Amino acid sequence: MHETSLVAALLRQVARLAREHRAAAVEEIRVEMGPLSGVERPLIELAFAELADGTVCRGARLRVEEVPLEAVCCDCGARFEIQRFRFRCRRCDSPRLEVLRGDAFRLVDVVLRTHDVADSGCGAVPRAEERSGWSVGGRRSGCDDGIVRRGRSERDAERRS
Amino acid sequence: MSTKTIHVGRDVRAELQRRAAELRSTFAGRGTLVVNVVSSPGAGKTSLLQATARWWGGRRRMAVLVGDLATDRDAQRLAPLCPVEQLTTGGACHLEIPLLERGLERLVSHQGVDLEGLEFLFVENVGNLVCPASHDLAEHLRVVLLSATEGDDKPGKYPKMFRTADALVITKIDLLPHVPFSVEAAAEDARRIRPDVEVLSVSPLTGEGVPEWCAYLEHRRRLLVGAPAVADGREEERPSDPVDAGLPR
Numbered sequence: 001m002h003e004t005s006l007v008a009a010l011l012r013q014v015a016r017l018a019r020e021h022r023a024a025a026v027e028e029i030r031v032e033m034g035p036l037s038g039v040e041r042p043l044i045e046l047a048f049a050e051l052a053d054g055t056v057c058r059g060a061r062l063r064v065e066e067v068p069l070e071a072v073c074c075d076c077g078a079r080f081e082i083q084r085f086r087f088r089c090r091r092c093d094s095p096r097l098e099v100l101r102g103d104a105f106r107l108v109d110v111v112l113r114t115h116d117v118a119d120s121g122c123g124a125v126p127r128a129e130e131r132s133g134w135s136v137g138g139r140r141s142g143c144d145d146g147i148v149r150r151g152r153s154e155r156d157a158e159r160r161s
Numbered sequence: 162m163s164t165k166t167i168h169v170g171r172d173v174r175a176e177l178q179r180r181a182a183e184l185r186s187t188f189a190g191r192g193t194l195v196v197n198v199v200s201s202p203g204a205g206k207t208s209l210l211q212a213t214a215r216w217w218g219g220r221r222r223m224a225v226l227v228g229d230l231a232t233d234r235d236a237q238r239l240a241p242l243c244p245v246e247q248l249t250t251g252g253a254c255h256l257e258i259p260l261l262e263r264g265l266e267r268l269v270s271h272q273g274v275d276l277e278g279l280e281f282l283f284v285e286n287v288g289n290l291v292c293p294a295s296h297d298l299a300e301h302l303r304v305v306l307l308s309a310t311e312g313d314d315k316p317g318k319y320p321k322m323f324r325t326a327d328a329l330v331i332t333k334i335d336l337l338p339h340v341p342f343s344v345e346a347a348a349e350d351a352r353r354i355r356p357d358v359e360v361l362s363v364s365p366l367t368g369e370g371v372p373e374w375c376a377y378l379e380h381r382r383r384l385l386v387g388a389p390a391v392a393d394g395r396e397e398e399r400p401s402d403p404v405d406a407g408l409p410r
Contacts, residue, residue, distance in 0.1 A: 002254070002292055010173050017167050027164055031173070036321050038295035085320040085354050095356030104172040111166050 003043035006105060007051050014110055018056045023112035026060040030109050034102025035069045035085075044105075069102035177297070180258050184299035193279045194382040197298045199322065200306035201315075202288030205332040205365055207235045209306065209374070210283055212365035214242035216375050224274050226264040227285040228256040235285065244272035255292035256284065258299065281378065290315070294322040301385045302378075308333040309340050313347035316354055323351050327381075328359040330374065335364040 010031065018026055033039055041064050048062045069082040073089035074096040080089070082102075088095050172178065188195050198206045210225055217223065224244040227235040236247035246267045248260050261284065268274040284300065286293040305326035307315055310333060316323040323329070329351045331344050348360040361377060363370035 002295070006173055009176075013169070013173065017169070021165070021167065024162065036324065038292070038321055085317065085324070087324070087354055087356060105174070106172050107169045109166050109168045109170070111164050113162055113164050116163055 003039055004047045004051070006039060007044060007047035010048075010107060011051055011055055011057055013107060014060075015056050017110055018112055021112050021114060023056070023114050025113040026057045026110060027113050028061045028063060028111040029057065029107070030063045030065065030111075032065045032067055032101070032104070032106040032108050034067045034104070036099075036103040037105045039105050041066065065108070067101050070100045071097040072100055073097055174295070177258050181297035181299040184258070184262075185301060188282065188299065189301065189386045191277055191279065192382075192386050193276070193282050194302060194378065194386050195282045195284065195298070195300045196378065197284045197286060197293075197300035197303045198306065199286045199290070199293045199303065199326070200288060200308070200332075201290050201311060204288070204306040204308040204311065206285045206288070206306055207238050208365035209330065209332060209363060210239060210285060211242060212363070212368065212371045213283075213375060213378070214239065216368075216371050221280050221379075222278055223281040223283065224268055224272070224279055225283045225285060226256075226261060226268065228260070228287045230254075230287065244268060244274045246272060250287060253287070254289050255287050255296050256298055257296055261298055280382065290319040290322045294319070294325050302327050302381050304328045304330055306330045306332050307347060309336045309342040311342075313343050314350065316347060316350040320354050323354045323358070326351075326355065326358060328361060328377070331360070331362040333364060333366070334362045334369060335367050 010029070014026055014029055017023075031044070033041065033044070044064060045062065048057075052058050052060060052062075069085075070079065071082050071087070071089075072079045073092060073094050075094040076089060076092040078089055078091040079100070080091070082097075082099075087097055089097065185195065198210070200206050207227065210227075214223060225236075225239050226246055226248055227239065228248040228250055229235060230250055230252055233247040233249070236245045239245040246264045248256060248264045250256065250260065265276065269276060284298050286298070290305075303326045305322055305328070307313075307329060309331065316329070329348065331347060334344070336342075337344070344360075344362055348358075351358050351360065359377065361370060361374050363374050365371065
């Protein structure tokens with residue numbers, strides 16, 4: 001159920017990109033998932049197979065990359081893989097971590113097949129990620145935990161500022 | 162024909178996350194603390210909110226949006242105590258922002274709630290320890306309930322939910338003498354996943370822990386949305402006996 005609605009959202013986003021770039025077809029869609037993404041790979045693939053038909057994504061290759069849960073320690077800077085969901089630094093035992101990946105279901109990139117002539121008109125189209133204010137919903141800089149989107153100290157700081 | 166690669170690199174849910182962030186900021190500006198209450202079915206979310214409303218007894222302006230697959234039973238339980246709107250998901254296993262937004266409109270139009278003056282908005286999620294973990298409902302505080310009858314081994318089994326929860330509330334502690342549940346073990350398991358998680362214990366049935374829970378909420382509201390310490394100066398009127406506060410015996 002979950003995966004179906006996520007894949008539907010994914011297909012809408014890819015279709016919009018295809019329109020914006022006047023693509024003739026979509027060749028490949030690359031997504032990234034990890035242990036805390038809240039999705040199952042077989043269900044994603046199944047939903048894609050069913051939903052892509054009849055859209056511009058028909059016949060496109062879906063590449064699902066499974067990445068480990070990775071974090072960086074805000075205190076000592078160590079970068080490591082979180083195993084068995086133990087959220088402490090493996091070097092200094094600090095609980096202050098920023099999750100780098102493995103907690104999102106991310107659309108990484110899309111390979112579009114374009115008409116060379118029509119393509120020349122696309123120069124004025126801004127890059128997709130510049131257009132939609134994606135940075136707003138994306139990962140913040142600093143030691144913001146990707147999963148605990150609104151870490152306690154961060155929200156407190158936001159409020160104080 | 163040629164190909165070109167468009168780099169995106171953002172979460173598929175980014176648009177909903179952006180809307181949630183905007184809504185969170187709007188509520189913070191109004192001084193409303195939004196609390197997303199999650200748990201498995203039957204852990205006592207509605208009972209805790211009933212006890213909360215009784216303890217405050219109208220001293221805090223609160224409203225509830227309650228999600229369920231079917232029926233308005235939870236809303237009926239809460240209706241005598243505070244403004245409430247039932248969100249019926251029709252089969253969906255969790256609440257999402259669009260449904261929440263419709264519920265907010267109904268709180269205003271059907272219940273006459275003034276969102277500007279609201280101090281606490283509770284969103285009682287669908288009973289489920291899996292899917293609600295992935296959905297930001299514009300909350301400032303996510304609270305996960307774990308009842309004594311469920312077993313103290315649950316945090317590790319549902320890492321995403323317990324990782325994203327700011328507080329763990331152990332419920333039905335009146336049953337602790339009768340069930341093999343260790344509050345310490347549950348807390349330790351939760352802290353492995355979320356080291357800074359706040360752990361509280363309550364029994365909405367006897368009222369034990371309810372004052373501490375309410376004090377915690379008020380504290381978080383002051384910290385997160387910058388509300389004044391005592392909004393109405395009537396803090397001292399709070400009854401010390403849960404029975405006086407109208408809690409069920």
